[in-house]
Amino acid sequence: MSHKITTKTQITQQGAAEAALKEKAWDYSVNDGTQIRIQSGPLGGATLNLLTGEISGDTDYHTKDNLRALNQDYAKHMVMQDVLGRGGMIESVEQQQDGRIRVLAEISGL
Numbered sequence: 001m002s003h004k005i006t007t008k009t010q011i012t013q014q015g016a017a018e019a020a021l022k023e024k025a026w027d028y029s030v031n032d033g034t035q036i037r038i039q040s041g042p043l044g045g046a047t048l049n050l051l052t053g054e055i056s057g058d059t060d061y062h063t064k065d066n067l068r069a070l071n072q073d074y075a076k077h078m079v080m081q082d083v084l085g086r087g088g089m090i091e092s093v094e095q096q097q098d099g100r101i102r103v104l105a106e107i108s109g110l
Helices: 014-024 064-085
Strands: 004-008 028-031 035-038 047-049 054-058 089-095 101-106
Touching: 014 028, 014 035, 014 064, 064 089, 064 101
Parallel strands: none
Antiparallel strands: 004 054, 028 035, 035 047, 047 054, 089 101
């Protein structure tokens, strides 16, 4: 029997969240800039509260592995935004065999 589950994440930055969802090709809609409703993909039907970082969905479909994949892409986009915001440049982004993501970047003046 399924039930609603809410999980705390660190996903609160709309731009990075949308970039991660676009990269995964998951459809979504944004409500008032405070919530993202994921409409397709493994987390389809879930709602992400950008104010609290909480994501709510159904236990039959929304697994920790699927949420982990979204968290990982979100973190990658946060790093990339930080580098670009400091005037840096992204040299490469690679998915490692063990699943980790490697971002090679250069920031001048550090």
